[in-house]
Amino acid sequence: MSDPVVILGGGCTGPLLGLLLARRGHTVRLYERRADARRVQLPAGRSINLALAARGIAALERAGVVEAVRPLLVPMRGRMVHDLAGEPRFLRYGQRPHELLYAVSRADLNRVLVDAAEAAGVQFHFEHACRGADFTRGQVEIEDLVAGLRFELPLAAVLAADGSGSALRQAMVGAGLASAREETLAHRYKELTIPAGRDGRHQLALGALHIWPRGGHMLIALPNVDGTFTATLFLPAEGGPVSFASLAPAGAARRLFERDFPGVLALVADLEAQYAANPVGRMSTVYAAPWHAGGRALLIGDAAHAIVPFHGQGMNCAFEDCRVLDELLATAPDWQTRFARFDALRREDTAAIARMAIENYTEMRDTVRDPSFALQKELSLELERRHPERFIPRYSMVMFHSEIPYAEAERRGAIQARLLDEATRGCTRLGDVRLAPLEAAITAQLAPIAPPGA
Numbered sequence: 130m131s132d133p134v135v136i137l138g139g140g141c142t143g144p145l146l147g148l149l150l151a152r153r154g155h156t157v158r159l160y161e162r163r164a165d166a167r168r169v170q171l172p173a174g175r176s177i178n179l180a181l182a183a184r185g186i187a188a189l190e191r192a193g194v195v196e197a198v199r200p201l202l203v204p205m206r207g208r209m210v211h212d213l214a215g216e217p218r219f220l221r222y223g224q225r226p227h228e229l230l231y232a233v234s235r236a237d238l239n240r241v242l243v244d245a246a247e248a249a250g251v252q253f254h255f256e257h258a259c260r261g262a263d264f265t266r267g268q269v270e271i272e273d274l275v276a277g278l279r280f281e282l283p284l285a286a287v288l289a290a291d292g293s294g295s296a297l298r299q300a301m302v303g304a305g306l307a308s309a310r311e312e313t314l315a316h317r318y319k320e321l322t323i324p325a326g327r328d329g330r331h332q333l334a335l336g337a338l339h340i341w342p343r344g345g346h347m348l349i350a351l352p353n354v355d356g357t358f359t360a361t362l363f364l365p366a367e368g369g370p371v372s373f374a375s376l377a378p379a380g381a382a383r384r385l386f387e388r389d390f391p392g393v394l395a396l397v398a399d400l401e402a403q404y405a406a407n408p409v410g411r412m413s414t415v416y417a418a419p420w421h422a423g424g425r426a427l428l429i430g431d432a433a434h435a436i437v438p439f440h441g442q443g444m445n446c447a448f449e450d451c452r453v454l455d456e457l458l459a460t461a462p463d464w465q466t467r468f469a470r471f472d473a474l475r476r477e478d479t480a481a482i483a484r485m486a487i488e489n490y491t492e493m494r495d496t497v498r499d500p501s502f503a504l505q506k507e508l509s510l511e512l513e514r515r516h517p518e519r520f521i522p523r524y525s526m527v528m529f530h531s532e533i534p535y536a537e538a539e540r541r542g543a544i545q546a547r548l549l550d551e552a553t554r555g556c557t558r559l560g561d562v563r564l565a566p567l568e569a570a571i572t573a574q575l576a577p578i579a580p581p582g583a
């Protein structure tokens with residue numbers, strides 16, 4: 130094949146993309162700023178583990194790596210909601226056996242993908258950072274961080290998977306080829322480890338993503354294969370009585386946990402030490418357009434459309450990007466056409482998941498506490514049983530139905546939310562809901578979902 134394809138970034142997206150390209154016979158060179166995580170222990174970056182769902186799995190299947198990834202996965206069938214009083218409540222995500230999410234270590238997943246991509250022929254250049262691009266001369270600048278040398282590569286078929294702070298996106302904006310805006314949430318996050326028990330087993334119930342919703346803030350925890358859980362505390366950066374700024378004084382974090390998360394405090398003996406040592410992370414949505422510079426460069430994954438993490442979809446969406454681009458490799462004749470079609474195909478869907486991810490934050494930290502939320506979830510599952518081709522809960526469409534585009538999930542979800550609101554007004558249990566008019570409205574307003582490939 131012609132010129133090598135250059136991938137910038139070896140995080141979630143880059144290695145999977147490289148693998149897919151190599152399987153199609155392309156020569157691929159990947160440049161990653163960090164060291165090779167298979168050889169050196171890297172400091173824990175952002176989010177130690179992630180939720181993998183259907184869209185991500187579909188792309189991993191396409192790349193032939195699902196079996197290699199499977200041993201890394203810890204299934205989660207629903208949310209375990211820990212209110213301040215009473216027993217934890219389990220709210221299942223879906224009703225079919227395959228409707229579950231998987232917690233996966235970001236580092237382990239990355240190692241598997243890098244190994245598979247390397248075995249398929251991708252040449253990895255770790256500790257090499259993109260420093261910019263000159264679109265007039267058609268060069269992308271790379272710095273070898275070990276040798277301290279800079280060199281240039283032709284700016285032809287460059288795929289920028291260099292994350293939300295993308296150097297290539299900045300170069301495109303600097304050259305007047307794109308516009309970009311990053312909206313940072315007023316909330317931040319900090320990760321803490323809930324250790325395994327003395328017997329080496331998980332100290333919280335397995336099979337669930339745990340949530341401690343407290344209105345303006347929340348704690349969540351995802352299981353790891355080694356018996357630990359990674360907990361993430363989400364708080365406003367500043368302002369109000371509970372914020373990262375207000376927790377700065379010694380002892381303040383412990384007092385928050387004593388009041389709001391006593392069950393977790395009992396499991397984390399070194400809370401203060403972890404709280405002091407672990408960084409506070411920001412969360413942003415990136416809006417950029419266009420994502421491509423002719424056939425020379427394409428932004429993909431977070432570099433194009435980073436989203437906030439509350440739907441657990443950033444990586445899944447980036448993997449779906451890889452699947453879509455792989456389909457275009459088979460059907461579109463040249464890079465310019467592939468990049469332009471990719472941009473056209475993915476724009477509406479990624480905008481939809483960006484909005485749904487922001488909305489989901491309110492649901493996770495607040496709405497989930499409301500008894501009407503549990504009733505609506507129960508009713509949704511009942512309606513899905515009765516009308517599986519018309520009514521699928523929005524959460525399920527996003528997480529379990531890779532054949533339903535995000536924008537379609539958002540559109541149908543809005544109709545469903547209105548119907549659920551109307552039907553549950555004044556109701557406290559499923560038996561109170563008048564099903565006949567609701568089912569008539571579903572038939573009238575929600576067209577059957579076409580089966581995949583129809």
Ligand SMILES: Cc1cc2nc3c(=O)[nH]c(=O)nc-3n(C[C@H](O)[C@H](O)[C@H](O)COP(=O)(O)OP(=O)(O)OC[C@H]3O[C@@H](n4cnc5c(N)ncnc54)[C@H](O)[C@@H]3O)c2cc1C
Nearest residue numbers: 138140141142162180259291292430431441442443444445
């Ligand atoms: C707290 C948190 C929790 C999350 N949870 C989930 C979840 O449960 N499920 C989910 O699907 N998504 C989740 N996400 C989102 C997910 O992490 C991202 O969407 C995903 O990592 C995007 O992959 P990427 O490859 O585009 O970017 P990244 O994974 O950020 O990879 C970018 C890579 O590029 C490298 N790089 C950066 N600059 C340069 C440069 N100049 N030159 C060369 N290399 C460079 C970086 O070192 C990095 O390796 C979460 C995010 C956060 C912050």
